[in-house]
Amino acid sequence: MKTAIRLTLCLLLVAMTCTRSMAQQAPPFTPMEKKHIRVATPGLFATDKHLYIHLDSLSEGEYCFPLPGGKVISPYGRGGGRHTGTDIKTRANDTIRCAFSGIVRMACVYGAYGNVIVVRHPSGLETIYSHNSKNLVGSGDVVKAGQAIGLTGRTGRATTEHLHFETRINGQHFNPNILFNMEKGTLRHECIRCTKNGNGIVVKPCATAPSAAAQ
Numbered sequence: 194m195k196t197a198i199r200l201t202l203c204l205l206l207v208a209m210t211c212t213r214s215m216a217q218q219a220p221p222f223t224p225m226e227k228k229h230i231r232v233a234t235p236g237l238f239a240t241d242k243h244l245y246i247h248l249d250s251l252s253e254g255e256y257c258f259p260l261p262g263g264k265v266i267s268p269y270g271r272g273g274g275r276h277t278g279t280d281i282k283t284r285a286n287d288t289i290r291c292a293f294s295g296i297v298r299m300a301c302v303y304g305a306y307g308n309v310i311v312v313r314h315p316s317g318l319e320t321i322y323s324h325n326s327k328n329l330v331g332s333g334d335v336v337k338a339g340q341a342i343g344l345t346g347r348t349g350r351a352t353t354e355h356l357h358f359e360t361r362i363n364g365q366h367f368n369p370n371i372l373f374n375m376e377k378g379t380l381r382h383e384c385i386r387c388t389k390n391g392n393g394i395v396v397k398p399c400a401t402a403p404s405a406a407a408q
């Protein structure tokens with residue numbers, strides 16, 4: 194009898210431990226999501242053609258300029274729109290910081306990007322950090338805003354050590370300057386509206402945030 198009780202307790206403990214570790218686990222990403230930058234985010238825009246990124250409600254510590262003190266050496270859209278991100282420079286092997294909290298979707302070598310990190314944020318926004326000399330995180334890691342995630346380098350197609358920083362929604366890149374004033378290195382405390390329009394997505398600040406409009 195005693196043995197039966199002990200066995201039941203033991204099984205219960207194992208079950209509880211398993212449940213807890215599953216709850217702590219980051220959502221699994223598909224092989225496609227771990228290996229490619231431009232992938233659609235499952236479920237995004239499934240029920241609404243608008244999606245809002247509430248930069249207006251973020252407080253200190255919930256955001257971070259990805260390369261503090263960095264200077265823009267090449268803006269988004271340069272070369273007839275071919276440049277898919279903003280290049281920021283400080284010095285070699287400087288610390289790259291995660292812009293917002295999220296989960297690392299991808300951290301590997303990817304063609305011209307060299308060592309790259311893609312972080313998916315709860316809003317659906319994704320931020321990309323490329324040409325790194327070293328990635329300090331791996332796919333599935335939970336990361337916080339301001340956390341050191343990599344070191345600047347010139348891996349992939351790069352002529353100097355710098356950070357190529359991209360912002361994407363559902364795989365589509367847009368100007369990071371909509372989220373951060375890239376010259377000043379400060380966050381734009383605004384609500385950003387992403388609207389699905391055919392195969393594309395229009396990203397721009399919205400004058401009135403839906404939550405503010407309801408008040």
Ligand SMILES: [Zn+2]
Pocket residue numbers: 267276277278279280356357358
């Ligand atoms: Zn670049």
